[in-house]
Amino acid sequence: MNVDAIKNGIVIDHIQAGQGMAIYQFLNLETLGCPVALMMNVASRQMGSKDIIKVDGPIDFDLNVLGFIDPGVTIDVIENEVCVKKYHPSLPAELRDVVKCKNPRCISTVEQELPQIFRLTDRKNKIYRCVYCDGKLD
């Protein structure tokens, strides 16, 4: 299966096999007007199999959230068909509307319009806590 090279955009590589669709949906890639390719179960020497997402167009959202969703991903930034930057997203300082607080005593479980916000309180141990109730994200 061949997918054309990207002119200007990004490649999200080394996604855990089976996670590609979740990332596609989380980033709302279906709303972009540019070509987007989601490849699943691609052979990988390093991972056995992996998913890949290619976006051939400009994006203006923070991809660091992927560091939380799938810490193993690589992001390639492509300009004029050349990879100008390759990086692993770091854990974001804040997660907004990525996950929901599960503490039944938390106000965010009752007031549905509140943004679900977790802050990184311990980078070393990857611990996020709900800003409202301090509940730890499992």
Add this chain to the structure above:
Amino acid sequence: MKSLIRITDLSVQEIDELIGVAHDIIENPAKYAEVCRGRKLATLFFEPSTRTRLSFEAAMYELGGHVLSVSEGASSSAAKGESIADTARTVSCYADIIAMRHPKEGAPLVAAQHASVPVINAGDGGHNHPTQTLTDLLTIEREKGHFDGLTIGVCGDLKFGRTVHSLIEAMSRYPGVRFMLISPEELKLPSYVKKDILQRKRIEYKQTTDLEGVMPALDVLYMTRVQRERFLSEEEYLRLKDSYILTPEKLRWAKEDMIVMHPLPRVNEISVAVDDDPRACYFRQALNGKYIRMALILKMLKEAGRL
């Protein structure tokens, strides 16, 4: 707009200043009798409370101000489905400062994010209760004269007891403080409090189920009630509610100058026979709650430019 949601919103210096003002209020009440004339405190209590609400209201009256009061969610717009954010915005139109108690953790923070006047967290579920902690700190300071180097025993429900968590957080900022954590196995201090506060700051502590065994070492004994409302199972509550009962016999093991504190209300964890012991200071503690809230209301109104 500065609100008070958790005790660490205040620096050690700010707490010392509040304690200083509270002392001045105690010694010179007439000086403060009219300072909040024309100002209004709204007390929004969505959970049953007697002493905290009355203490806030008494504090505002003694400063010469007025009180607008909502007690119990059922009698407010919250019962009609109004959000915390809308309630906070609306009440800001009528009051200069808000004190809020709510059963859901984080509700006062949401109110503070949307109110245009300062919000004081008067207790959010089992989470934070900073004005109780200020009350406790004023009491320790008045009774013991200092914070440094004290050995503090906290006894009872250390799992759901928000007053205990906040007290540990506040006292851990003073040098040489040690904690004795006395509770049944099921109600031990949550690991995140131990890890994030005690272990991270390398504070000496001991966990035990034996109150009498650690009693001789204590400078402060902070008793807590096992709170029925925090349990999902009535059976579990009934099994644990009488885990510790302080009696005059047990106090024989204590130092002559140890103090016994309790955030109140008590059920039976302190025998009434202890009340006459000069070391029992929980009713003096309740009185201190009014003075420190007076100091806090003054500080927050001044900082908000409303005094």
